[in-house]
Amino acid sequence: MSTVLGSCLCGDVAWKVEEPLDLMSHCHCSRCRKAHGTAFATYVMGRAGGFAFLRGREGVQRYESSPGFFRPFCGRCGSVVPDGELAWEDRVAMPAGPLEGDPGVRPLAHIFVGSKAPWFEIRGDIPRFDAEPPGFGMTPLAELPPRSAASGPPRGSCLCGGVEYVVEGAPLRSQHCHCSRCRKARAAAHASNLFTVADGVRFVRGEDLLVSYKVPEARFFTQVFCRVCGSPMPRIDRERGLAVVPLGTLDGDAPMRPQRHIFVGSMAPWYTIADDLPQHAELPPVA
Secondary structure, eight states: OOEEEEEOSSSSSEEEEESOOEEEEEEOOHHHHHHHTSSOEEEEEEEGGGEEEEEOGGGEEEEEEETTEEEEEETTTOOBOOOOOEEETTEEEEESTTEESOOSOOOOEEEOGGGOOTTOOOOSSSOBOSSSOTTSOOOOOOOOOOOSOSSSSOEEEOSSSSOEEEEOSOOOEEEEEOOHHHHHHHTSSOEEEEEEEGGGEEEEEOGGGEEEEEOTTOSSOEEEEETTTOOBOOEEETTTTEEEEEGGGBSSOOSSOOOEEEOGGGOOTTOOOOSOSOBOSSOOSOO
C-alpha cells in the first residue's frame, strides 16, 4: 500500500497517510478563505488508521473557529496542518497543499460556493454546491459577520479578528502562485496575492500578534501570520518596496482581480487551471 507524505513550510510538522485517499473538495467558505489566505482551501480525507505524525505534533496549534471546530496550524511557520482528529466517520481531514507527490485522488466538488470570494470566478466542470454536498449530515456554519464598511479602501482581517489592516496603496499586480513554497505556506492549491507599495498597507490593530517565518535558504520568501489563529497576513517587504497581501484575508472585494498564474511548472498534480489567465512556468520578467 502506497504512502503519501506531507509537511508544513518549515518542516517542523510532518505526517504520512496510507492510500487510498478520497473526498477531495475545494471549500470556498469564509473561514477557509481566512485560514488559508486564498480563494479556496482544498481538503482530502484518509483513513484514521492509516494516518500518523512523523514529527512535530507538539508544535501544532489549534484555533476554535466555531463551536467544536478547530483549525490546526504550525506554530512556527503558520501552515495549516492536520491534527489527526476524526473529521467524518473513520476519516481524518488534511489540507492537500502540503502533500508531496501525487495523492492519487482528484477534486470531486466545489463546496460552499454561496460564500465564494467576489474576486474569484469558478471555472471548469467540477460539480458545485452552495453548502455541503448532500449526504454528509453536517450543519452549515453561519458566515463570518461583516468586519468592514462597504465603502472606503479595501480592508482585511485574520480569522480570529485580532489583526485588521487597510490597503491604502494603489494595486501594482495580483497573481496566483503555484510554487511549492506557496502551496505549503498556504496549504492550498496556490497562493493568491495582491501587491502594493510597502507603505500601502496599514495595520489598524493587532500588529503585535503577527509572527514572521522566513525560509532560511530563500532570499525573500517569508510568511507572516496571526499567532492566535494562524491566518496569513500582509507582509511588508522594505527591501523590495512592496507589501504582499493574501487576497483570501480581504473582508470584501479586491481592488484588482488576479492577472496571471506563475510557477505553473510546480503546480500540484491534483489541480487543473480552468480559467484563461496567462500562465508562466516560472517567474515572468516583471514580477
